[in-house]
Amino acid sequence: MPTYFHPEDRLYTIDEIRSIEAKALANQGAFTLMQQAGLAAADMACQLIHASGASGVAVLLLAGPGNNGGDAFEVAFLLSRRGYQATLIMCGDADNYSPDAKASLQRAQEQGVHFCTPAEVLADTLTPWSLIVDGLHGIGLKRRLDRTNVVLINYLNQVSDKTGVPVLALDVPSGLSADTGQPVGADDTDGITLQASHTITFIANKPGLHTGSGRDYAGRVSVAKLDIPESFFPPCHAHLNTRASLLNILQRRKQNSHKGSYGDVIIIGGASGMTGAAILAARAAQFSGAGRIYCGLLAEAPAYDSLHPEIMFRPAQELEFGSSTVVIGPGLGNSSLAKTLLLEALNKATSLLIDADALNMVAADKSLQNALASRTGATILSPHPLEAARLLGQTVAEVQADRVQAAHELASKYKATVILKGSGSIICDAYGEMSINPTGNPALSSGGTGDVLAGVCGALLAQKMTAYAATRMATWAHGRAADDLVARGIGPLGLTASELLPDIRVNLNSLTSRSAA
Structure with missing residues (x-):
């Protein structure tokens, strides 16, 4: 519609x-x-x-x-x-x-x-x-x-x-x-x-x-x-980027469907000491409706997630990227293995979200930039201002001085849909369409909230949404979850990324064309 x-x-x-x-x-x-x-x-x-x-x-x-x-x-x-x-x-x-x-x-x-x-x-x-x-x-x-x-x-x-x-x-x-x-x-x-x-x-x-x-x-x-x-x-x-503009994009689920109907998401990240970032992204994808979630870790993979045993864990190098939506970057680190995995994702993933450490690797490596520019599949970049500055070869002050222009430059330079995170996150695609997100508050200024946003985006991409629609919806639902929690007295001080997940699920369901009977 x-x-x-x-x-x-x-x-x-x-x-x-x-x-x-x-x-x-x-x-x-x-x-x-x-x-x-x-x-x-x-x-x-x-x-x-x-x-x-x-x-x-x-x-x-x-x-x-x-x-x-x-x-x-x-x-x-x-x-x-x-x-x-x-x-x-x-x-x-x-x-x-x-x-x-x-x-x-x-x-x-x-x-x-x-x-x-x-x-x-x-x-x-x-x-x-x-x-x-x-x-x-x-x-x-x-x-x-x-x-x-x-x-x-x-x-x-x-x-x-x-x-x-x-x-x-x-x-x-x-x-x-x-x-x-x-x-x-x-x-x-x-x-x-x-x-x-x-x-x-x-x-x-x-x-x-x-x-x-x-x-x-x-x-x-x-x-x-x-x-x-x-x-x-x-x-x-x-x-x-209002709620009214997002209605009816995410359709009500048919009774005659199964987990394969809603896509596979692969999360790649979680180097030693940073596995929590990848697990947060995987949990967010689970709460956002993806059919199956694989969490590919660079560190030793646990047998399962005790809170969400639905998530499947694998060593990152054992996963095949060709038919899945890939989210790469949460806790990825900058090792040679991380670069190899990123290059493989750029070349093979049908739909791809690049976040966190993976963005910094792209900013520092011309071969990765060329691979990104050559992609034909849906691609999302989700930088915060420092990562955006590195990608553009600018300072953070220059990016923040004109966030709208920075988002347009990123989308055009890398031929991708961009979420420039921050107060009034800016969503921009490579064709110049732009939305400014009005939801969210300082409760999101804590570790892990960006990993959650990446997982939500990945899940919506896996459900066959366009990159622009997925980023708009994910950013709105993510920010609105923080708003809802603060309205109930949970935060802004001390709100954790994990606490966002149930409210994100509620907000996404509220956007479907009509509720299931």
């Missing part, structure tokens, strides 16, 4: 948004695009104040020098007209605003909105703000924030953290790149960005709100399309 993506889940770059916006501005009516944005944001502002239970009516708004500032003027005007005490910091020159922004500014002034300076707000320790609205900088920010704005944002971040006042960002939290999810102009991931509890993003959703630091700064994201005609939007090749 074709994949369905909700319009709000489409992700557009800044350049694409600018193109859509230009068409919309050329065709806007008397009720302007800025007025529509202001109305949508004002409605959300009222909802947030009501939901927070705040008894006061004081709202602080920041208006920057561009059209994001114009949006803030319009919100201030509307909130003041609804009875709120709107205080606005104007950080731009009135003469330099667009005609629409000037019109919104005039409406705010005539409505009696109170204007003040950053210094006055910094000196005010008494006003109990019910809401802070961030219209300082939107998607147009091209360089790091100046000193005045840094001081102001640091102060407001402290106020919201101390008092719990909600912060609504207009389009994108000030200081954050809508494309990369990292602070604009920063040389690391710790640049200054306003910490929003909620973001209302205009026209369409943006990738930077959902990956890298974006997930920390954007809070809960909603989309206001502003009634722009669908014909103004170009074809979209990037989406949020």
